């Protein structure tokens with residue numbers, strides 16, 4: 001029951017009523033100043049929702065009021081007798097005349113952001129649903145990872161996957177989670193996954209028919225040690241034909257018929273065709289980073305209410321950076337030009353101009369090495385701090401290590417949207433046409449000045 005508010009007849013002429021919360025009794029262990037006096041509606045305001053403390057700054061010098069605009073209802077309007085409320089009402093009405101000012105209480109989350117992109121014509125309703133289903137898969141995978149040791153989901157699945165790697169239990173489960181979420185969206189026509197030998201035609205599609213490629217868990221070797229992992233996804237435009245390949249992916253003797261081959265071909269598109277791409281990083285925070293072709297946006301999972309909350313808009317990668325990220329255990333396997341580049345990084349001053357440099361003289365600022373064994377984590381750090389990540393070919397892996405379709409291309413799309421560059425050492429990653437689903441490429445990505453510096457060495 002709200003103390004202090006006195007019900008009045010709904011006299012408001014505006015299409016909105018002001019609903020006045022006296023939330024002193026709702027204070028959720030969030031400190032707030034209070035001068036509670038029931039007669040004049042003063043109250044301590046702590047939060048409208050139990051999770052977002054709000055300041056006493058709705059309007060008016062000493063208003064301790066939180067106001068919500070709610071649709072017209074025929075219920076009685078709870079209106080406080082205080083004159084301040086009338087002032088706030090007047091202010092809100094004036095604000096409305098100049099266009100509704102964003103309320104400080106509005107929290108933009110992934111759902112509302114996607115709907116805004118749809119309203120602006122950047123994506124259609126089907127793609128909104130596909131992206132929502134992907135974010136749901138990421139939430140589920142995040143929960144599975146955080147409880148892996150409790151649920152005994154660490155360790156090997158006991159199966160060598162199509163990559164020739166020992167598939168982890170959570171690689172297998174996360175792949176199922178992704179496939180199930182995409183199937184239930186009803187908008188996905190074809191799925192290509194790192195954990196699936198060939199693309200999967202989705203029978204449940206009834207609209208949209210998008211092609212989705214993904215790595216359900218990137219950095220799998222980090223799972224058992226609870227270090228950073230991630231999921232990577234890319235979405236290509238629907239194909240003009242329904243991919244009806246229904247081959248049995250467990251049939252080792254399987255040969256692809258003409259229809260199946262068409263299905264594979266329709267998945268093998270260059271990254272420049274991507275409509276959207278992103279990743280979810282599972283670390284100290286769970287962060288969903290996405291681009292639909294109009295910049296890069298970052299959403300942090302708020303565990304208090306299970307939503308991805310918008311935390312960074314239009315991320316721009318620094319033009320240069322002092323961090324380089326290579327697995328130097330492979331140094332002796334690299335070609336001489338790359339060895340020379342790495343050798344020089346150790347002695348040349350870097351040209352990053354970050355502001356936290358204690359030594360004002362940037363000229364003798366040195367490079368620093370970081371390597372966490374998870375592409376998603378390396379890219380997230382590089383996106384925010386600048387620098388370069390590389391996973392080169394070597395004499396044992398002449399074609400490279402990382403997969404073009406569902407690792408390098410989506411990451412390259414994202415980093416280019418943020419003003420960065422991605423190359424195989426000679427070609428732009430997004431221009432490379434995949435010949436097969438699991439094709440590997442040498443991969444260098446990061447700040448434009450750092451990638452250009454590397455390309456000069458490899459020319």
Ligand SMILES: O=P(O)(O)OC[C@H]1O[C@](O)(COP(=O)(O)O)[C@@H](O)[C@@H]1O
Nearest residue numbers: 217218219220221327373374375376
């Ligand atoms: O072990 P390497 O050769 O340094 O490669 C590490 C890279 O391989 C990966 O772990 C490949 O990812 P997967 O775990 O999906 O196979 C990347 O995340 C990481 O950047």
